[in-house]
Amino acid sequence: MSVYAALWRILPGPVWFRVILVLAILTGVIFVLFTWVFPWVDGIVNPIDVTVEQ
Amino acid sequence: MPTDAATPAPRRRRVGVVGVLGELLLTAGALVLLLLGWQLWWNDAITGAQQSAAASDLSSDWLEQARIDGDRGRAATDAATGAVDADGEPSIGTAAPSYGEAFAVMYVPRFGGESQRTIAEGTGLDVLNRVDLGVGHYEGTQMPGAVGNFAIAAHRSAYGGGMHEIEQLRLGDGIFIQTADAWYTYRFRDLEYVPPDTVGVLAPVPHHPELTPTDRIITLTSCNPLYSTAERIIAYGVLESWSPTSEGPPEEIAAAVSEWGR
Numbered sequence: 480m481s482v483y484a485a486l487w488r489i490l491p492g493p494v495w496f497r498v499i500l501v502l503a504i505l506t507g508v509i510f511v512l513f514t515w516v517f518p519w520v521d522g523i524v525n526p527i528d529v530t531v532e533q
Numbered sequence: 534m535p536t537d538a539a540t541p542a543p544r545r546r547r548v549g550v551v552g553v554l555g556e557l558l559l560t561a562g563a564l565v566l567l568l569l570g571w572q573l574w575w576n577d578a579i580t581g582a583q584q585s586a587a588a589s590d591l592s593s594d595w596l597e598q599a600r601i602d603g604d605r606g607r608a609a610t611d612a613a614t615g616a617v618d619a620d621g622e623p624s625i626g627t628a629a630p631s632y633g634e635a636f637a638v639m640y641v642p643r644f645g646g647e648s649q650r651t652i653a654e655g656t657g658l659d660v661l662n663r664v665d666l667g668v669g670h671y672e673g674t675q676m677p678g679a680v681g682n683f684a685i686a687a688h689r690s691a692y693g694g695g696m697h698e699i700e701q702l703r704l705g706d707g708i709f710i711q712t713a714d715a716w717y718t719y720r721f722r723d724l725e726y727v728p729p730d731t732v733g734v735l736a737p738v739p740h741h742p743e744l745t746p747t748d749r750i751i752t753l754t755s756c757n758p759l760y761s762t763a764e765r766i767i768a769y770g771v772l773e774s775w776s777p778t779s780e781g782p783p784e785e786i787a788a789a790v791s792e793w794g795r
Contacts, residue, residue: 481552509567517571529756530656530671530686531765533730 572691573760581647581693584667588649589793592638595713599779623678623715623749623775630654630670637677638711639668639685639695640786643702643721649793650695652710656686667695671735674752677710677717678775681737684752689759689766696755699768700724708751708770709786715777718785719751719770726757727765734767748772 490497630636630653637652653660656669668687675681687695706721727734734754737746749772757766776783782790 481549482556512564512567513571513575517568517576520568521572521576526658527688527691527756528658528729528762529661529688529754529765530669531727531729531732531734531754531767533732 577691577694580662580664580667581695583664584650584693584695585647586794587665588638588640588651588667591635591651592649592711592790593794595638595711595778596781598713599777603779623717623772629676632657632672633660633666635666636712637670640709640711640789641698641702641706642709642786642789643706644696644698646789646792648695648698650687650693652685661686661688662692664693667693674735675737675749677712677751678715678749678772680749681746682735682739682750682752683710684735684754686754689755689757696753696768699753699755699766700757700759702768707783707785708753709783710751711778711782713778715775716780716783717775718773718783720773721768721770722750723769725767725769727767729762729765731765731767734765739767739769 487497487501490500492500632655633653635651635653638649639652640649642648650667651665652668652670653663653666654670654672656671660666660669668685671684671686674684677683687693689696689699702721702724704721704723708719708721710717710719725734733740733742734752736742738744738748739750739752751770751772753768753770755766756762757764774783781787
């Protein structure tokens with residue numbers, strides 16, 4: 480057993496309800512990542528250089 | 534209904550270190566894929582739409598201003614801005630823009646319907662990545678319409694990808710540059726693939742910094758291959774014609790420009 484299995488057990492309600500909950504949580508996590516985390520990370524680790532320079 | 538509490542799991546194993554580590558690695562992998570998806574598609578599409586809209590706004594502002602100035606009398610405008618010289622030389626603007634200042638709009642029909650982008654001075658990522666800009670002008674290279682080399686850079690596969698379709702350019706394709714004063718029509722001539730340190734492409738006569746230029750050319754630079762920064766792809770064009778902004782966009786793109794911002 481592990482983290483995700485534990486998470487699944489913590490979630491309340493019947494299976495169909497837990498599935499909806501998981502999807503909702505995933506959507507929220509992806510929203511936070513796309514809106515704040517990735518723009519921040521991208522500026523630090525992955526500059527895309529397109530110019531010619533010495 | 535807390536069904537969980539009523540029927541506890543029959544076998545409950547301890548959380549294994551290896552299992553957790555594996556899950557963390559899987560999660561990290563998913564995060565990296567998500568980051569790539571964000572960078573190459575999500576952020577690219579959103580930034581592209583914003584850059585396109587910003588360029589439309591700037592273009593229509595200039596057209597509107599030219600119309601107002603036109604109502605006041607063309608002669609006065611020309612005298613004030615120097616839009617038309619006595620010998621028909623293209624207007625190349627009065628003062629060099631400051632770093633990050635938007636001074637032109639690029640539109641290449643081959644790049645697609647919403648490919649118009651704002652050109653600002655400087656080629657730092659703070660210019661190229663901005664949602665209201667997208668194309669950078671190499672500092673020290675010539676201005677639109679001038680004798681020499683008007684050299685610009687843009688992303689190819691992220692941050693709006695202002696030159697995403699650069700490799701699809703064909704001989705004679707129009708590269709239209711609008712400034713506050715004028716429209717410049719460049720015609721695409723050829724492509725070149727070079728290492729990233731080939732600054733010779735920015736010379737007034739590309740690769741020949743010792744020569745005095747006589748042609749008015751444009752140079753587009755972006756990264757190559759697609760989704761890589763190993764090389765640079767260079768597109769050259771030659772000035773074909775120009776006209777004052779007050780005369781409206783060139784006929785070839787008039788229909789497209791009239792749709793901008795709608």
